[in-house]
Amino acid sequence: MSRELDACAVAERSIIKKYRKVLWNPFIAAVKRYELIAPGDKIAVCISGGKDSMLLAKLMQELLRHTEQPFGLVFLVMDPGYAPQNRKLIEENAELLRVPIQVFESNIFEAAATADRKRLSNMYPSATEQPMQKKRFGCPMITRLLQSLLPKRRVLMP
Secondary structure, eight states: OOOOOOHHHHHHHIIIIITIIIIIHHHHHHHHHTTOOOTTOEEEEEOOSSHHHHHHHHHHHHHHHHOSSOOEEEEEEEESSOOHHHHHHHHHHHHHTTOOEEEEEOOHHHHHHHHHHHHHHHHHHHHHTSOOSSOBOSOHHHHHHHHHHOTTSOOBOO
């Protein structure tokens, strides 16, 4: 009689069995070779919600389960202002895979936008002094930001 496995058990079994050669063995070899974990370490795995960070979380959980070296493990998610449905998806996937995440709020997008406005408002006057027919900046988003900061000057999109 075979038992029905839930999504978490399937993922964990796949890491150890199906993907042993391509994931588990190289992961363990790197941890040992570079002495990445010492007894008593507390390791934070930062979860973005993508496949890579969720896989790393599962690899670390499996390592903790099978290791002889005890270490602490926490899973952190920074919410920089995700849309509610995106944050909900991260939380649901973490729950499905039994990854106990700790979510913390951050205003990183707001801080980055403020820093960009300051940097760009200082950069723009220097750029306008250069003898060029067209002023082009490397990114359309930066160009739009410049246009909103300095509406009297025309900035062409690259």
